[in-house]
Amino acid sequence: MKYIDEYRDQRIARALVADLARRVTRPWVLMEICGGQTHTLMRYGLDELIPPQISMVHGPGCPVCVTPLEMIDKAIQIAARPEVIFVSYGDMLRVPGSRSDLFRVKAAGGDVRVVYSPTDALKIARAHPERQVVFFGIGFETTAPANAMAVWQARRDGLQNYSMLVSHVLVPPAIRLLLSSPQNRVQGFIAPGHVCTVMGYREYEVLSREFRVPIVVGGFEPIDLLEAISMLVTQLEEGRAEVENQYARSVSYEGNLPAQAIMREVFEVCDRKWRGVGPIPQSGLRLRPEFAAHDAERIFKLEEASVEEPGECLSAQVLQGLKKPVDCPAFGRRCTPESPLGAPMVSTEGACAAYYQYRRHALVS
Amino acid sequence: MCLAVPGKILEIAEHDGNRTARVEFGGITRPVRLDFVPEAQVGDYVVTHVGFAISRLDAEEADRTLRMLEAMGLLESEGLAAP
Numbered sequence: 001m002k003y004i005d006e007y008r009d010q011r012i013a014r015a016l017v018a019d020l021a022r023r024v025t026r027p028w029v030l031m032e033i034c035g036g037q038t039h040t041l042m043r044y045g046l047d048e049l050i051p052p053q054i055s056m057v058h059g060p061g062c063p064v065c066v067t068p069l070e071m072i073d074k075a076i077q078i079a080a081r082p083e084v085i086f087v088s089y090g091d092m093l094r095v096p097g098s099r100s101d102l103f104r105v106k107a108a109g110g111d112v113r114v115v116y117s118p119t120d121a122l123k124i125a126r127a128h129p130e131r132q133v134v135f136f137g138i139g140f141e142t143t144a145p146a147n148a149m150a151v152w153q154a155r156r157d158g159l160q161n162y163s164m165l166v167s168h169v170l171v172p173p174a175i176r177l178l179l180s181s182p183q184n185r186v187q188g189f190i191a192p193g194h195v196c197t198v199m200g201y202r203e204y205e206v207l208s209r210e211f212r213v214p215i216v217v218g219g220f221e222p223i224d225l226l227e228a229i230s231m232l233v234t235q236l237e238e239g240r241a242e243v244e245n246q247y248a249r250s251v252s253y254e255g256n257l258p259a260q261a262i263m264r265e266v267f268e269v270c271d272r273k274w275r276g277v278g279p280i281p282q283s284g285l286r287l288r289p290e291f292a293a294h295d296a297e298r299i300f301k302l303e304e305a306s307v308e309e310p311g312e313c314l315s316a317q318v319l320q321g322l323k324k325p326v327d328c329p330a331f332g333r334r335c336t337p338e339s340p341l342g343a344p345m346v347s348t349e350g351a352c353a354a355y356y357q358y359r360r361h362a363l364v365s
Numbered sequence: 366m367c368l369a370v371p372g373k374i375l376e377i378a379e380h381d382g383n384r385t386a387r388v389e390f391g392g393i394t395r396p397v398r399l400d401f402v403p404e405a406q407v408g409d410y411v412v413t414h415v416g417f418a419i420s421r422l423d424a425e426e427a428d429r430t431l432r433m434l435e436a437m438g439l440l441e442s443e444g445l446a447a448p
Contacts, residue, residue: 001391003371003410003422012434015441036367063366089415091366117416119398142367145401146417194367197412197420220368223434249427250412250420259401259419349366 003249007221013049016226020233021051028236029055029185030229031178031321033171034192035062035349036220042354044222050229057185057321058354060174061192063139064091064347065319066274069307071167072097078134078165078300079105079112085128087121088136090114091347096340098307118150118164125154125162134296137164142194144168144285145259148266151287151294165296166286169272171195172203173283178320179211186321188232190218190225193247198263200255205243212241219247266291275343276309276316315342318351325352332356369414371422372397374407388413 032038038058041047047056060066076097079086086102093102093112106112111131115121118135125133137147147164154162171192178184191204196217204215214235218228228246235242245251263285272284287295309316312330317323325331325344335341337353344350348357372390377399379385388397388411395416399405402418411418 001371002373003427004391006431009435009438011441012438015438016434018441019437034367061367089366119416139366142369142414142419145419146398146415149398149400149417192367194369194412194414194419197369227434249423249430256401256419258403262400347366349368 004221007219007223009223012223013226016223016230017049017051020054020226020230023237024051024053024233025237027053027055028187028233029057030188030190030232031057031059031186032190032218032225033059033061033175034190034195034220035065035347035351035354036194037061037190037192037218037225038351039349039354040220040222040225042358045358046222046225050226054229054233056229057324058318058351059178059189059321060274060277060319061140061171062344062347062349062351063143063169064095065315065343065350066169066277067092067095067138067167067343068273068275069098069309070273070305071165072101073099073305073307074297074302075136075165076100076102076105077302078296079110080108081132081300083132085111085113085124085131085133086136087113087115087124087133089138092136092138094340095343095346118147119153122150122153122159122162125159129161131161132299133162135162135164137166137168140169140171140192140195141199141263142192142197144263144267145198145256148262151266151291152262154294155291160293163294163296163299164287166267167272168267168285169274170269170283170285172207173280174274174277175204175207177277177280179207179213181320183322186213188214188216188236190228190232191215191243193217193219193224193251196247196251196255198256198259200253201243201245201251202253208241208243214241215243217243217245217247217251219250274319276319310341313342315344315352318344325355328352367414369412369419371410371412374405374409374411377405377407386411386418388418
């Protein structure tokens, strides 16, 4: 496939790695924010290919992983109601809430459906005017415009039986939290290429200047990531801290303005709790009051309860790059993709699932 | 979750008032909404996420970077890279 195969070229990958090995003089700790990038690193073994001085830690960029337990519990409450068709992206179904998950709701007779696009849920709502169709609107800035468009269209078309349970999160406030932590050891970031496709990278310049940290906007293929790592190491070795754009074939400085416009029209910024991380100020999106008629949290009476994470799961530290999945005593033993303790083992983009899938668990067993 | 894939626009039409394309991804075609890339035309490559195109790929930029990387790969394989 054009624009994919050429970015998997072994010869170019070897050249980038050899060039990096010649230039790196000191140990550096880098973080890729996005779970999709974690997946590429593991799938192609890039973390083992790069010079040993460079250590990759994995960031919180997996929306399924950071959706708070309380929100999963709300989804479960709604999905169990007989009048509801609950519609979600597939990964959310196996994520454990405090007592159950959406798959178990489905097994017990709940009408839970998986779709590819939020507009598919609009079609379901049109086909079932007698039912309440609730879409689980999760994701980062990449997904927010599509979810916003679905709500906007529902209002335009007067679709009264369509609502969204919104648990959107934003990347820059999470990077700010990581950089503000006294435990932080990350010296350079690969910013998420598809989030920046939508948002541009102005917000990352603020972070880079304030914390004197290099940030490179990176793509998702192995050559993209190796080039982004190389650009970060170049900056670090030269003592620079700037924002650079490796993924320029998709990302512009301003980002996608029509996508940002629909996001702003439908959503507003709010504080949000991240699973495993805790509350982060101004790190989420919720529906604006004008769209209250499509806001599942306002339509359904839901129990609000703060719940604790299972004590054995290290996902909080994994999501903040403080621990690797294999540091967890439960990893690959009591916690597997079939029977996950925490969300990073559920989502295909979760760091724990990536380590498990690509057999890094053999290293510890 | 932020997985987004480049595909080629084969055809553009209006569906329910929305500009929608038929986009080919490695032999599979799917409908893709073009609301966020009004400038996209047939033959362009768009990066698509949950049924919406989020960018039109900059072909010139991609070719330029790739030529540079390929030159680097060629030098390396011929043992001509700078020490």
